[in-house]
Amino acid sequence: MSLQVAIRFKRFGAATVLRDLTFQVARGEVLAVLGPSGVGKSTLLRLIAGLDTKFDGQIRTEGRLAMVFQEPVLMPWRSVLDNLRLTAGVEAAKAEAALARVGLAGKGALFPGQLSLGQQRRLSLARAYAAKPDILLLDEPFVSLDEALVTDMLALTESVLAEQRPATVFVTHARAEADRLATRQIVLSAQDAEQRV
Numbered sequence: 001m002s003l004q005v006a007i008r009f010k011r012f013g014a015a016t017v018l019r020d021l022t023f024q025v026a027r028g029e030v031l032a033v034l035g036p037s038g039v040g041k042s043t044l045l046r047l048i049a050g051l052d053t054k055f056d057g058q059i060r061t062e063g064r065l066a067m068v069f070q071e072p073v074l075m076p077w078r079s080v081l082d083n084l085r086l087t088a089g090v091e092a093a094k095a096e097a098a099l100a101r102v103g104l105a106g107k108g109a110l111f112p113g114q115l116s117l118g119q120q121r122r123l124s125l126a127r128a129y130a131a132k133p134d135i136l137l138l139d140e141p142f143v144s145l146d147e148a149l150v151t152d153m154l155a156l157t158e159s160v161l162a163e164q165r166p167a168t169v170f171v172t173h174a175r176a177e178a179d180r181l182a183t184r185q186i187v188l189s190a191q192d193a194e195q196r197v
């Protein structure tokens with residue numbers, strides 16, 4: 001099993017954000033995580049990624065992990081091509097192809113600040129996909145892309161998932177995106193948490 005999650009609780013101060021959440025994701029499976037804003041979806045991904053280790057429970061991951069954040073996290077002082085090559089560890093020719101696949105052909109020499117937000121999001125996706133991770137964490141990766149781009153990026157994601165078969169956890173507000181990409185869905189609700197403010 002690529003990913004095993006057993007969270008007893010995750011607290012921020014007196015507020016319990018996640019409680020008794022247990023699931024597993026095998027290679028090739030795509031688990032969509034839905035639920036209202038503030039319910040703890042991004043927190044869950046940060047725990048899985050190991051970016052936050054303060055919680056009660058156990059998370060086991062196997063292999064290489066890549067995460068696409070809600071806001072693109074790029075190195076502003078490095079070119080678009082370097083952002084892809086340095087993080088995903090791919091050679092120049094493959095990096096160019098990965099850029100072309102997300103519609104960023106010819107943009108490799110620019111810096112992230114010279115890209116639109118939508119282009120930065122696409123670079124983040126390209127970087128995660130080029131890394132060929134065993135575990136892929138996607139935090140609302142299609143937010144703030146226009147409709148045509150969402151369609152393109154969904155199709156790209158679908159083919160990347162079919163080719164690479166990572167264990168994927170996909171956070172989204174959009175039920176239609178979840179229906180299209182996910183093999184399983186969970187909906188987090190405020191009842192999973194216990195707000196004690």
Ligand SMILES: Nc1ncnc2c1ncn2[C@@H]1O[C@H](COP(=O)(O)OP(=O)(O)OP(=O)(O)O)[C@@H](O)[C@H]1O
Pocket residue numbers: 012017035036037038039040041042043044
């Ligand atoms: N570093 C932090 N310190 C304190 N509270 C935090 C921190 N990070 C998140 N929270 C709180 O935890 C709760 C869950 O936040 P999280 O970002 O995981 O929600 P979400 O479900 O991803 O929301 P959205 O759909 O709006 O992105 C919120 O109440 C938030 O205020």
